[in-house]
Amino acid sequence: MAATFRRRLRRGAASTAVAAVVLAALTASQAPAATEASAARKQKPAPPADTPIDGGSAYFTDRPPVHRPVPPHEAHHTGQGPALGTGPAEAGLPATVLAAYKKAASAVGTSDPGCRLPWQLLAGIGKVESGQARGGAVDAEGTTLQPILGPQLNGHGFALIRDTDGGRYDGDLTHDRAVGPMQFIPSTWSNGGPDGAGWGADGNGDGKKDPHNVFDAALAAGRYLCAGGRDLSDRDDLDRAILGYNASEDYLRTVLSWYAFYRKGTHEVPDGRGVLPVHRGDVGKSGGHGSGRTGDATRPHRNSPAPGRHAGSGGSGTGTGTPNHPGRPGGSDGTGHTPGGHTGTPTPKPTPKPPTEPTRLTALERVGDKELSATAGTEFAASPRVRAKDAAGKAVAGAPVRFTLPKTTGARFPGNATSVTVPTDKDGLATAPTLRAGDTAGSFTIRATAVGRTAPAVAFGATVKAKPAPKADKLLRTSDKELTATAGQAFAEDAVEVEATYQGKIAPGAAITATMVTDDPKQPEENDKGPYFKDPGATGVDKGKPVRTLTGLTTDAHGLLKLPKIYTDTHAGTFLLRLTTADGAVLTIKLKVAAPTGS
Numbered sequence: 001m002a003a004t005f006r007r008r009l010r011r012g013a014a015s016t017a018v019a020a021v022v023l024a025a026l027t028a029s030q031a032p033a034a035t036e037a038s039a040a041r042k043q044k045p046a047p048p049a050d051t052p053i054d055g056g057s058a059y060f061t062d063r064p065p066v067h068r069p070v071p072p073h074e075a076h077h078t079g080q081g082p083a084l085g086t087g088p089a090e091a092g093l094p095a096t097v098l099a100a101y102k103k104a105a106s107a108v109g110t111s112d113p114g115c116r117l118p119w120q121l122l123a124g125i126g127k128v129e130s131g132q133a134r135g136g137a138v139d140a141e142g143t144t145l146q147p148i149l150g151p152q153l154n155g156h157g158f159a160l161i162r163d164t165d166g167g168r169y170d171g172d173l174t175h176d177r178a179v180g181p182m183q184f185i186p187s188t189w190s191n192g193g194p195d196g197a198g199w200g201a202d203g204n205g206d207g208k209k210d211p212h213n214v215f216d217a218a219l220a221a222g223r224y225l226c227a228g229g230r231d232l233s234d235r236d237d238l239d240r241a242i243l244g245y246n247a248s249e250d251y252l253r254t255v256l257s258w259y260a261f262y263r264k265g266t267h268e269v270p271d272g273r274g275v276l277p278v279h280r281g282d283v284g285k286s287g288g289h290g291s292g293r294t295g296d297a298t299r300p301h302r303n304s305p306a307p308g309r310h311a312g313s314g315g316s317g318t319g320t321g322t323p324n325h326p327g328r329p330g331g332s333d334g335t336g337h338t339p340g341g342h343t344g345t346p347t348p349k350p351t352p353k354p355p356t357e358p359t360r361l362t363a364l365e366r367v368g369d370k371e372l373s374a375t376a377g378t379e380f381a382a383s384p385r386v387r388a389k390d391a392a393g394k395a396v397a398g399a400p401v402r403f404t405l406p407k408t409t410g411a412r413f414p415g416n417a418t419s420v421t422v423p424t425d426k427d428g429l430a431t432a433p434t435l436r437a438g439d440t441a442g443s444f445t446i447r448a449t450a451v452g453r454t455a456p457a458v459a460f461g462a463t464v465k466a467k468p469a470p471k472a473d474k475l476l477r478t479s480d481k482e483l484t485a486t487a488g489q490a491f492a493e494d495a496v497e498v499e500a501t502y503q504g505k506i507a508p509g510a511a512i513t514a515t516m517v518t519d520d521p522k523q524p525e526e527n528d529k530g531p532y533f534k535d536p537g538a539t540g541v542d543k544g545k546p547v548r549t550l551t552g553l554t555t556d557a558h559g560l561l562k563l564p565k566i567y568t569d570t571h572a573g574t575f576l577l578r579l580t581t582a583d584g585a586v587l588t589i590k591l592k593v594a595a596p597t598g599s
Contacts, residue, residue, distance in 0.1 A: 059128045059183075059246060060277035061254055064090055064261035091261070092269035093123060094136020097181070097214050101126065104203055104218035108226055115226035116233045122218050122225075123266070124258035125245060126181055127277070133181035133214050135274035142204055142214040145452040147171070147400045147421050150178030153185070161185060166414020167433040169211055171400070171422035180211035182221045189220070190415075199224050212421075221245075361388045361399045361450050364458045367429065372446070373463040374437040380411075384432045384460045386448045388424045395428025400451040403432040410438015411462065421451060441466040470555075472500035472510035475579055475587035478560070484592045487572045491531070491591070496563040498579060498587060499555075506559030510581060514563055516548040517578045517588075530575040531566050531591050568593050 065088055093101075105119035126132050130148050137145045152175045153161040161176040165186035170177040176186050189211045190198040201223060202208060203215035210216050224244070230237040242252050367385040374380040384403055388396040404419040405411055413420045414433050424430045430448070446460040478497045485491040500507040516531055517524035532546035546569070555561045566577075572595040579587040 059251055059254070060131055061128075061250070062277040063254065063257050089275050091264075091266045092274060093262075093266050094132055094138070094271045094274040095268050096138050096140075096142050096271050097126065097132050097136050097274070098123075098266070098268055100142055100203065100214040100218040103215060104222040107203070107219055108222040112223075112226050115230055117222050117226055118232070118259075118263070120262035120266075121232065121238075121255075121259050122182075122221055123262045124255045125221060125242070126214075126218070127258045128251065128254050129178075129183040130181045131277040132274045135276045136269070136271040138181075138214055138271055141206065142216075143210065144181060144212050144214070147212055147423070147451065148180055148183070149423065150183055152177055161187065165190065166417075167422060168413065168415040168417045168420055171420065171430075173433055180217045181214045182211070182217035184211045184217065184220065186211075194227070360390055361396045361453050361455055362391045363389045363455050364401065364448055364450055365389060366448075366458050366460070369460075371461040371463065372435075373465060374435075375465050376437055376439050376441055376467050378437055380435045380437065380462070383435060384446050384448060386430055386458050388428045388430065388450065388455075395424075395426075397424055397426045397428055399424045399428070399430070399453075401430035402449050402451050404447045404449070405435075406444050409442070409444040409462075409464075410440055411444065411464065412436055412438070435462075437464040440464065469511060469582065470507055470509040471502045471583045472507040472512070472555070472559075472581045473503065473583045473585050474501045475499070475512070475581065475585045476501075477587070477589065482592065483589065484594065485531075485566075485568050486594050487568050487570050487596055489568060491566040491568070493565060494562045495566065496577070496589060498561050498563075500559045500561065500581065500585070502583070508555055508557045508559050510555045510559070511551075512553045512555065512561055513580050514550045514553060515578050515580075517576050519574075519576055524576070524578060527575065529569060529571045530573065530593065531568050531577070533564055533566060536564060566591065 101119040101122040104122060105117050108115060108117045123132070133144055134146075134148065139145060147170075149170055149172075151158055152172060153159050154175045163172060163174055164176055167173045169179045169186045169189065178185055179189075184199065185192075188198070189200040189209070192199045198209075199220045200209035200211065201216055201220040203217070203219035204213060208216070209220075211220070225232065225241040228240075230241055232238050232241060239252060242255050245251070245255075364386045365388075367387050369382055372380050372382055372384065386401060388399040388401065390396050400421050400423050402419055402421045403413070405413070407418055412418065413435060420433055422430045422432060432446075432448075435446075441464050443461065443463045446462055448458040448460070449455075475498050478499055483491060483495055498512070500510040500512065502510070514533070516527045516533075518527050526548050528548070532548050533550050534544060535542065535547045535550075538545060538547075546567070550564065553561055553563070572593050575591045575593060577589040577591055579585075579589070
């Protein structure tokens with residue numbers, strides 16, 4: 001896959017020159033003397049060779065408007081520049097999302113000040129990846145109201161990444177999908193990074209690392225962009241960071257355009273009121289993905305021209321010919337122009353059509369058994385399943401459904417999760433991943449709820465049955481040595497060891513009862529004299545009290561049991577130790593007690 005990404009990057013000097021000029025404009029306020037030298041550099045640094053953060057998923061290709069007021073410039077190095085109260089609609093950032101970007105930049109600025117992470121860079125990536133969490137569709141804690149899912153990474157127009165999280169984050173049990181406002185792949189979130197501990201972060205201090213939470217995702221993205229000692233005020237490091245997110249020159253240019261736009265000024269808007277992007281990259285081989293992400297597009301074909309490039313056009317973009325897509329540095333006649341726009345009279349921008357409103361889910365319907373059961377420590381044979389319906393009773397596809405377990409139960413979904421979110425399929429069905437029972441018997445309730453909807457929850461009863469007791473139909477001593485002791489003294493340590501079998505095979509975990517019995521062959525009873533045990537669980541005055549029956553003894557993994565130490569009283573003679581199992585196995589062992597010398 002890395003080779004595929006490298007092929008995408010080999011677009012020639014024209015592509016690299018575009019990004020060079022865009023970035024030269026960005027860094028002009030930081031180092032005017034270095035701008036010319038920076039723009040003159042032709043070679044792009046190679047992106048990381050491993051899988052990009054978003055797996056090469058589709059992204060929004062909308063560009064910011066060219067003409068806009070230019071308010072006072074915000075500081076680059078602190079990430080704490082003030083948000084402005086007025087400006088173009090595209091400069092409005094949802095309040096919670098904006099707070100997440102600034103909080104993340106501040107945290108990274110404290111832990112890694114040399115990185116110089118500007119929050120506007122996080123905003124640029126957030127715009128391109130998810131349209132600022134779908135215009136700020138988040139709750140008070142910053143968690144998206146509905147999962148934002150990228151296309152299935154099945155190798156058809158995208159990277160091939162088979163499922164790594166058991167559907168915990170993306171609800172997909174076959175392949176991974178990029179998830180959340182910053183579009184992390186589940187494997188990258190949980191297992192990426194230099195130490196393999198994952199890039200996931202807890203940005204809002206709730207003790208959880210949730211890629212669907214904008215505070216967590218923004219902090220994770222910030223740390224990733226700064227990894228490897230990068231200084232994002234340096235052009236090469238900035239390029240490496242962005243290309244590591246998605247190894248595409250078009251992606252790099254799009255992010256840089258929004259980064260530059262936001263650095264000229266932003267203002268806060270209420271959550272859910274942000275401007276939603278409209279355009280996506282070219283449709284790939286899969287022809288669409290049916291994901292939860294707004295819009296519909298996939299990665300470009302490997303052999304396709306860059307979006308919007310036509311012979312002799314001298315521009316790049318989404319193919320609309322709109323003036324908000326930066327062209328090449330200079331028209332076909334050799335004249336130059338300002339980075340970020342074409343020369344001459346721009347073609348009027350078509351009015352975008354608003355996204356189609358999805359079918360509204362009004363009810364969840366249980367499918368299959370109401371009661372589920374499994375043996376302790378095993379998987380449930382059936383998984384909870386529901387169908388989403390609208391007011392007309394028709395199935396609703398693509399609706400996120402959350403299955404939740406009570407935290408008091410030992411049962412868990414894959415990844416040790418107590419809740420998973422699964423999108424409904426084309427038939428409106430959502431099936432929870434395989435559920436594994438805990439080690440303790442008992443009952444609990446599984447709840448299925450429609451995310452972001454007020455439809456009544458569906459409850460499933462679940463019962464965990466105790467494991468069947470291991471069986472043993474035969475007991476044998478492992479030694480034929482005679483067992484002897486002197487009255488008033490104890491038998492040798494570990495004097496009695498037995499092996500339990502069932503139908504000729506070793507019986508691990510078999511329960512055995514040991515009793516000192518009388519010598520009545522027809523009806524032996526517990527003896528009241530002679531050898532005895534001491535109760536290992538006794539305390540206080542009962543600690544040394546003789547016990548002649550022990551229960552709860554079990555064989556080990558090899559079917560063996562060593563009896564506790566056996567003591568004697570003042571009585572001499574031959575005594576009997578009887579070992580039994582619930583399956584009818586009986587073993588009687590003779591214990592000889594000699595009188596003390598000289599008695």
